[in-house]
Amino acid sequence: MNSEKMAEESRTYLARFLVAFKWFGLPLMVAYLIFCYIDMIDLPPEIHFSFKDHVKKAGYSFEEHYVATEDGYILSLYRILGKKKPRKSPVLLVHGLSNSAYSFILNQCTKAPAFVLADNGYDVWLANLRGNFLSRGHKWMNATVDEAYWDFTFQDIILHDLPTFISFIKNTTKAEKVAVLGHSQGAAAVLWMLAYTPEMSEHVNLGVLIATPGGIINTESIYIWLLANPIYHELCRLAGINVISDWSDDLFFAKFINSFPNFSSFLASDLYDIELSGETIDHLGIYAHKMRGGTSLKNLLFWKQVKDNYLVHPKLYDYGREGNLEEYGTEEPPVVNFKNIRTNIAVFNGKYDKAVPEIDSQTLKESLNQEYLVHYNDKYNQDHGGFIFGCDLSYFKEVLELLDKYK
Numbered sequence: 001m002n003s004e005k006m007a008e009e010s011r012t013y014l015a016r017f018l019v020a021f022k023w024f025g026l027p028l029m030v031a032y033l034i035f036c037y038i039d040m041i042d043l044p045p046e047i048h049f050s051f052k053d054h055v056k057k058a059g060y061s062f063e064e065h066y067v068a069t070e071d072g073y074i075l076s077l078y079r080i081l082g083k084k085k086p087r088k089s090p091v092l093l094v095h096g097l098s099n100s101a102y103s104f105i106l107n108q109c110t111k112a113p114a115f116v117l118a119d120n121g122y123d124v125w126l127a128n129l130r131g132n133f134l135s136r137g138h139k140w141m142n143a144t145v146d147e148a149y150w151d152f153t154f155q156d157i158i159l160h161d162l163p164t165f166i167s168f169i170k171n172t173t174k175a176e177k178v179a180v181l182g183h184s185q186g187a188a189a190v191l192w193m194l195a196y197t198p199e200m201s202e203h204v205n206l207g208v209l210i211a212t213p214g215g216i217i218n219t220e221s222i223y224i225w226l227l228a229n230p231i232y233h234e235l236c237r238l239a240g241i242n243v244i245s246d247w248s249d250d251l252f253f254a255k256f257i258n259s260f261p262n263f264s265s266f267l268a269s270d271l272y273d274i275e276l277s278g279e280t281i282d283h284l285g286i287y288a289h290k291m292r293g294g295t296s297l298k299n300l301l302f303w304k305q306v307k308d309n310y311l312v313h314p315k316l317y318d319y320g321r322e323g324n325l326e327e328y329g330t331e332e333p334p335v336v337n338f339k340n341i342r343t344n345i346a347v348f349n350g351k352y353d354k355a356v357p358e359i360d361s362q363t364l365k366e367s368l369n370q371e372y373l374v375h376y377n378d379k380y381n382q383d384h385g386g387f388i389f390g391c392d393l394s395y396f397k398e399v400l401e402l403l404d405k406y407k
Contacts, residue, residue: 041255046108047286051134054105055080058115066137067168069130069160073152074137077165078126080105080114086123089179089205089407090169093117093126094162096184097227097303098245100134100293101126103183108283109391113181116393120400123173127165129157129189132293133247143243150242153302154185155316158193166203177205179403183388184355187212194341196316196334201342206374206406208399210348210387213356214338214364215314217307220354221384223270228304236297246294254285272385276352279391287389312367313337338367344406346375348395350382375402 046054055062063079078101093114095103104114104126117124128135130152136143143149166178182190187209194200194207219225226232227244236244257264261281265274274284302317309315315333318324324331345368349361361378380387380395387395 039252039255041258043251043254043258044282044286047251047254047289051078051102051105054102058105058112059083060115060118065168065172067164068139069164071156071160072139072141073130073135073160074139075130075135075161075164076101076128076137077168078128080118080124080126082118082121084121086118086121088121088123088403089177090123090125090173090175091117091179091181091403092162092165092169093124094180094182094186094189095127095129095132095293096186097299098132098293098295099184099186099291100132100247101128102290102293103186103388106287106290107389107393108286109277109279109389110393113388113393113396116396116400117403122403123175125165125169125178127161127186128293129161129186129295131243131295131299134293147242150296151298152296153299153317154189154192155302157189158196162189162193163197163200163203166200170203177203179206179208179407180204181208181210181399182212183210184212184384191338191341191345192314192336194343194345195338196336196340198340198342204343206344206346206402207341208346208348208402211350211353211356211382211384212347212364213360214367215306215309215311215336216360216363217303217310218357218360219307220357221270224355227300228307230304233297233301233304242297243294244297244300245292247292251289254289257285257288258282268385269383270354271383272389273352273383276381276383277386277390277392279389283389287385311335312363313339338364339369341369341372344372344374346399346402347373347377348375348380348387348399349378350380350384350387351378352381352383352386355384374406 052062061081065077066074067077068074093104095101105112114124138149141149169178180190190207191209268284305318306314313335315335318333319327321331324333328334349356358378365376382390
């Protein structure tokens with residue numbers, strides 16, 4: 001009897017072990033094997049390049065400058081010079097939401113926008129907005145330990161960052177005016193700055209807006225929808241996360257993309273469809289690794305307000321009644337009226353852009369003062385990322401023509 005009982009207990013323990021292994025041990029083993037497989041993937045050498053390395057490899061000169069805003073943020077500003085001394089006016093390039101100056105030099109499929117401008121004689125400057133990993137300095141705060149550092153939104157970019165960059169460029173080059181080209185949020189920053197402070201027309205000769213909406217946002221992008229989701233915001237608060245989509249030197253994500261190309265290209269197609277652009281999966285890994293720059297959680301909250309308000313002429317950040325009285329002297333945030341723009345504006349939007357669908361482009365067009373809208377086209381064969389990473393950047397010929405015309 002004892003032996004039969006012991007045998008029965010052994011079978012019971014074995015059965016329990018097999019069940020536990022099935023639900024816990026086997027998945028862990030599979031996950032470990034997948035991790036090992038991903039870790040063995042080779043990556044292109046360009047993924048290890050610094051910004052300067054990319055510029056030097058392409059055959060251009062590189063300068064790194066630093067500027068300080070009125071509210072103490074120390075920002076990096078890059079300059080790219082062609083093989084000959086620039087013979088044309090300065091152009092400032094402004095990156096998107098959580099990106100960096102890498103946006104305009106990374107294209108692995110054709111010549112990147114920054115280099116095209118340099119080849120055509122322009123003095124090319126690239127902004128790194130506050131909060132991205134290349135602009136984390138501050139006169140009295142530390143981005144790593146001081147939560148107050150991350151207490152900024154988009155309106156700080158339009159009120160402090162861009163005017164500071166433009167002033168520095170003018171003082172350095174002695175140019176009378178600067179052309180400003182932005183992509184995504186960078187284009188929105190140019191738009192809002194010129195509308196909220198129309199006197200900037202004295203310093204800016206042309207604003208080139210690429211892949212940007214106006215005040216109405218009907219985005220079809222799942223990624224942007226997730227960033228605007230209040231549940232995501234609350235989880236970040238609970239976890240004490242202040243910086244979103246931050247850069248990391250860890251290469252696992254890039255290796256994952258190269259390991260599972262079909263799945264990765266499907267996920268990326270929300271903002272950048274490599275089949276539409278004619279790209280390769282190796283390049284997608286480089287973009288995914290280099291493009292994360294970081295921005296504040298509060299900046300996402302701002303864009304959530306813009307999306308929810310659904311106003312053709314949007315408002316600045318809403319701090320609530322008491323906060324607005326303290327910040328603005330009014331119960332409601334100030335309105336940014338795009339009709340106030342007194343600078344020439346050119347809009348380049350794509351018909352495959354899920355982030356900025358055609359209805360948003362048309363609303364933006366109608367919201368502008370038509371006297372200063374010198375170019376508008378929302379039918380380019382591009383999606384959101386294709387404007388800077390795509391293999392066909394033929395639209396940029398029109399950008400160059402406009403820069404020459406309104407220099």
